[in-house]
Amino acid sequence: MPVISFANAKGGAGKTTAALLLATELAQQGYRVGILDADPQRWITQWHELSGPQHNIEVISEVTVASLQGHIRELARTADYTIIDLAGARDAIVTTAIGLSDHVMIPVQGCAMDARGGAQILDLIKLMEETGKLKIDHSVVLTRVTSMVTTRALLTIKGLLAARGVNVINTPIAERTAYREIFDCGGTLYTMDPARISNLDKARENARALACEVMQLLPVRIVRTQQPRRLFKVVRSAA
Ligand SMILES: Nc1ncnc2c1ncn2[C@@H]1O[C@H](COP(=O)(O)OP(=O)(O)OP(=O)(O)O)[C@@H](O)[C@H]1O
């Protein structure tokens, strides 16, 4: 079960939006997704309370440094992907989550080109890799990209990051009304009314492309039979 965390030391970079888009899209594709809400602001939890139970999605709230690893272990039994939403900080829980992740996504706003918060996470990952002698896979995902941001400007950002050896997700997350509405109305891009939300089709297409890339990066084979689950229980009770 891949664990993917969303980190950027700067607030408002688009972490929660990107995390929720990926989680809901993976759930839509049939994967069971666990979301660990490790932000004290509880945005994902509030979205979940507003939305009610969502097919294939489990949200765990009030995650702490002490409880993080236990939650991941628990979700390994029930989820195909675990997604961690972190606060805009560079603190103990961010560091712990990064250390426990299979991939760290660093959302950086394409329009503002303000990559400082992202750079802090890149530096933290580098430090952890050097001191802990581990490899922490990570990628920058450009967010809130508008039509004002030209392909050339995006290529420039990608080039700069590539020069630092940083992978950039090919699919930038566009600035879309639908992505704000999810938090106001609850539900997913698939429960919204296309007549009410502009460019909902494009928003869905964008989320699908993002999830596709993540699925290629971190593939999971869906096992849907009841048998392994029963076998697992027998093994546990016999132990
Ligand atoms: N792609 C997008 N399109 C439209 N609005 C967006 C997009 N991404 C983020 N926003 C809006 O920008 C604001 C900040 O986004 P978000 O909460 O995802 O950032 P964050 O990095 O999680 O912030 P924090 O550090 O406070 O947790 C929110 O109001 C959100 O609705």
Ligand SMILES: [Mg+2]
């Ligand atoms: Mg957030």
